[in-house]
Amino acid sequence: MHLRTKKENLMLSKSIKIIFSCLLLTACSQSEDISPSNATDVILEVDPTLFIPAGLVGTITKVEKTLSNGTTTMCYKITTSKTPTDHVMGPWCPTNATDDASKGGLWFEKGNIYDVDGAFVKNLATFYNDSKWNLIRSDGTIKVTNTKEACQAAARPDVDPQYNNYCVECQPTYFSNIKLTYYIPVKPIKTNGTTTLGGGAPGGMVGVAFNGINFDPPAPTQAILGAYTLAPMDDAGGHVNGATGYHYHAATGKSKKVEQSDGHAAMIGYAMDGFGMYELLDKTNKEPTDLDACRGHYDTTRGYHYHVAKAGSNSFIGCFHGAQGSVEITTN
């Protein structure tokens, strides 16, 4: 009986490895034709079943669209009426100096998040070290915009001076006719370079939560504060404007999330380039340490994906690493 020597065994296992990797290489070089990403990268398609049907107008369909890099490809067409079905909206502004945190929303400052209760509003002159802050009338009530016209005049970039020193809130009912249609590439296309936020889609949208609400670029807090106004977010990190209706500036864990079986942070939606958006912290409350400038990184389970910034930082991701889809807004 011929016993194989150690060397022969090694050669045999080497040749099996070579055959195996050739098979892999063949499979990979085919996918290389479709995508400019590394041949070995896992690229996950968008999963349309993760969206909450009750938050959508009609069903999700596939249509051909041109992405931000000029590539024409199949996109999911997702239309939403901008009403979250997985949490309540508001409140935003407390109405009295004695109101507790349950009567108001949240405000961001220097990366931190604050409850906007009556005491917070009363303390603004101290908080911002500026005596011009004064949102409270002598009877203890707080000046709050309470019509569509007032909220629009107070929320425009050059705030109407009569609404200086107001807490600004727009009710969702003022803009209930707004519908958003997102076109998100079925299979994300990673680009070599990155794209800064703010361009492309109307309002420079960052992405969409599973309930159909948009993740917006940073709120213009300096313009808001410059007019001695506050425009609080609710406890879900959202508020309303006349451009896109209800939208998010922070992920506070209130909208649908998809838990990950390996302890990775939960998924909360998709960015406009079709890459997944995940919470900041994993099951052990740790932040990823290898994020790129876009706040993205790669693993073989999820492919390239983003981790949103801390609530209070007034941002979600740093830039896009993929070719972005587009958004259409209708108001009928």
Ligand SMILES: [Zn+2]
């Ligand atoms: Zn906003």
Ligand SMILES: [Zn+2]
């Ligand atoms: Zn991750």
